[in-house]
Amino acid sequence: MLLKYFWVSCLCACPVLLSAQDYFQEEPVRLEEVRITSSRLQDYAVGASVLEPDSSLVKLHQSESLSSLLSAASGVNLKTYGAGGLASVSLRGGLADHTAVLWNGLNIKSPMNGGINFSVLPVSFFGNVKIQYGGAATLFGSGAMSGVVHLDGNDLLGKPGSADVSATAGSFGFGAMSGSLKTGTKNFGSRTALYLQTADNDFSFKNTSRTGHPEEIQTNAGVSQLGGLQENQWRINDHSLLSSAVWVQYYDKDLQTLMTSRQPGETNQTDKSLAVSLNYKYYTASGYLTLKQGLLRNKVVYSDPAMADPQSDNNSLSWINEAEYKLRLGELHSILAGVNYTFESAESDGYRGSVSRNRVAAFVSGRLGLSGGAGAAVLSLRDEMTDGQIHPVVFSLGAEHGFLNAFRVKGNISRNYRIPNLNDLYWKEDGFSVGNPALEPESGWSGDAGIMYSWGGESFSYGVSVTGFTSSTKDIIVWLPENGGKWTPRNKKNGDTRGIETNFNFSAVANKIRLSGRIFYTYTSSVLTSSDEYDQKQMIYVPKHQMSSNIAFSRNSFYSILACRFKGERYYDYKRTLDAYFIMDASVGYRFPLAGLDADISVKVLNLTDSQYQVVAWYAMPPRNYKFTLNITI
Template sequence: MMPYFKQLLIWIVILTGYRAYAQLPDSIIVLKQVEIRASRILEKQSSTRSTQKIDTFTLKTYSTNSINELLSKSTNITINQYGASGLSSVSMRGGNANHTAVLWNGFNIQDPLNGEFNLALSTVNIIDEMSINYGGNSALYGSGAVGGSIELSNKALYNSGFKASISQSIGSFGKLSTMGKISYGNEKLFIRTRLFRSSIKNDFEYKNFAKNGFPMDTLKNSAIEQYGLLQEVNYKITKKQEISAQIWLQNNERELAPNMTVTNGYAKQYDKSYRMATTWNRKSQKLDLEVKNGAFYSQIQYISPDINLDVIHTSFNNITDAIANYKFTKKHSTLFGINNNYVQAESDNFNNIEKLNKTAFFLSYKFDLKNKILLTSNVRSETVNSDFKPLTYGLKFEYIILKKLSINTNISKNYRTPNFNDLYWIGAYAKGNPDLEDEEGMSADLGLNYEIAFDKLSINTNITGYYSQFNNLIHWQPQGNFWTPENKKLVKTKGIEFRLQSAYGITKNISLFLNANYTYTDSKLKEKADNESDNVLNKQLIYIPYYQANGLLGFSYKKLRADIILKYVGQRYTTADNNNWLDKYITTDLNISYIYNYKDFGINGFIKINNIFNTEYMVREWYPTPLINYEIGLKFMYN
């Protein structure tokens, strides 16, 4: 294994040796135009220059991978995963996993039971666009949008004709992935079907740091198999009206590998999710209307023969939105919306079938002085089972100082309601608390955006400083023979985010690309739970690194593309008193792809070599990760 400092030295040489000079060809920075339907009303309301939009090339590069892998290597988001087949959780700006809203076509798809969404179970291939909004936005998206939101979208391609593609890839540790897509679009109708199936054994070798002498072991009981379908239908009723429907069905079968400290473990989990959504919208010069409904069913079955346990957890969630956006003038507009969310959950660990009904009213005002000022204010009032919640609000301001330079700020009050597990869980050693209060807090940020585009050079960069304070954090603590949650904690977080995207055309056929993301996060506990010692005060939250970064250095020659991807994660504490930690690490990947086109047909071949320097590291304590591994694949396209 190459020592850590040698990898760091290599990357310092690469990054400082990069130069971008004038005159970039338009073909390098402008993607082929396609006709797509306009963004949903709330997406446009929440989007600013500081919103990170994942580019088309990155989405295609990771199309055979999970969404969490793309996020960990291309954004400022912290990803924590329990081994190769375990839960993958998201942290934005030092928040918990249930502090990040995950939206699919405008619907919040966080699990009502635990408030999370396991991004490791979803492949990038099912989405067309991905946007990251950093910072709280509860006034628009409701409970859970505390640290930020991840928006996953499907877009209709009208007048696109008939298209089809099929891809097959194989990789290390028995990885096998098959994906197919077929679509048709004319002036009024767009239909698309996506099918996917993937499996992997995850039987890789690793150094077992829990055993004397650190011997090499082989990971067992870590296989994954998943398959699914996404069906989309979009129809233009008139030039101003459109109706759409999506059905996303997915099954996942996972073996849950034990950690290094456990000799044997044979637990399994079966995840089923059925998601259905319909949307009607009407757009006019003055008034835009949107009505949508989503129905979401989830079933999780956990089986552990070691302790003779077989439990099933199910949830049903129905979400209805009605939104109107009225444009008084070109500069002034207001948005009014009503949201109703009905949830029903049943679990072997609940005494009853639990139900929840939330109704929210939200209002937003936007002042848009093109090329100079953008001001957005939001306010939300919500009832939960007829109980009124405190108002939440948000204020966003953007000012264009110069043509290419702008400043933006965001201030918001945010909240999270307790999830069903917090309230109603009953197990052998744990019991929920139905008297829990909402978590709530304030957040603010200030950012600077800079964009330039010459004939050969393109640079887009953003730097943002942020601060947040969150009260009533829910903490599970022992009470007698049970663990139970209480509202005890106060956390204050401050940090810096930096993003850079750049491209430089050396000649007509040769180009260089440089992307970089850097995050500094200081997230400290200021008030502790009753059962905790004073040693945890003013200490960094566990598994939140002070520093993390990722970068891409790319080279293209005609239709050949090669990228080196760096990922750095700093030291992470594993105990609340910060006396134990996981070491920092750097991983380096190499991606190579080539596209060949002949008339209406195309072939895309790729190879990915991950962790090329055989770095040994852990994302969660005692859960191993693979050394060098590869994936190779072909995609056949008809357009």
């Protein structure tokens, strides 16, 4: 089966925009500077905190998933169901449903359950990864209530032809291979990338659910994955640019046996997905027109021999269409306006046949720049209609201002929303659960304010920022047992979040030695108001204290990286908690020429201190383990 999808990936891979910007001043439109990053993030997320993982960490995680990179490089709250299992991301005390995930500007989260598995997203497939903190529903639509993860393609016209291959072998049967080939001319660029991963995940652990905490071997946690990506860019003429991408993926995962299970599990889940994006830009002297179209197709098959109905088949389709126009009003001001039409459909054994819905949204943003490029303010509005039902208008207002050449203050306030997913609405009544077509969208407010200071010299530079944030969310959708014990979703809970983020980074260079680092700390108080036992409790799986840091050292061709992460105590139900944990990952590597090619060999030690910990209750995590990687680049 895996071989079958390898050839499908190869066939689909046949050929069929990141640079710095002054945040306070509009730039003239130049087609020569091909940018893949979202213009809305680049130009209209004024006042928001945006974090980009360090390039050295991205390089080190090229043969791994996005979940491993984000856990080492950012302040996100990553919820992982065991080794290689489902991994979801939440920001600033929100739920996983409250963080949008955009690929080439398209929201790729499932319309059925509103989620996405970060364990199946290969780092090597993305040219840019950015985490935007805070509400952004006006810019990016439903679900962007606490943050957005942006995954963008590569700048193909701005790079020379190249080829690279990477191979990794590690503990517990881990093996991964990735490779890419970039070709093209001055006006055409094409990149083909493939990714393959397998792992047994048969590690030993102490079972804390049993008397005496005996050591056991993890069962039913193996995984295999194959993916292919084809990207193309055409400079049609001096005014037009066309970009396309085709991404296919197959993922086969045995769902890890819980510590509390008395017998080894046999559950399995396979995911097959296809994502296609097409992006056309037409440039004029005063702005540009962008047309986007995307098709997302997912098939998830869940198997459990112990169930009366041992297999569940779930299929979803999203067709996304968007048009926007940016008009520059001199060097300091601009207006962005656009419309979005999204068609979503799904068919599942859990539904009464197939279901679908139509979503239409209109949005507009105005950017006002201060003279001399001293600052900027952006006001954005958005309204959405779902199957003829008009939702309330949402807005955001963000501002930034620089002073004394080193300080910058910023702030943002926004109204946000999330419409129910298809499972919430249409799950058919059975012996255990039933959906609720009468659900209302979640809605809320969020705001943040911060100050940043940066200083740079020839051999040393550093920056520090402090941001306070708050949010309030009404009508949170929660599945609870009602109607004779059947689980059904209701608009039951309200959530209030307060917190603070601090970020410190530095870089020092002396001769051929370079030392750099970053520390990111978050304090989050996220309290629920509800009519049950969770009332006035910290939201489950949201730690009050969380920290991540990394330090990188290099001298000539040698380099090393130490990445640490701390996650505080977390509730996993209304009264029980998981212990805090501290994890260290260490890597060393060496770059050298090999038969005229550029080679890079590295060794990574994960969980250096051999800590016993759980991210999600009763899912064991691996002890100390090792990975050996060889990268070759032409």
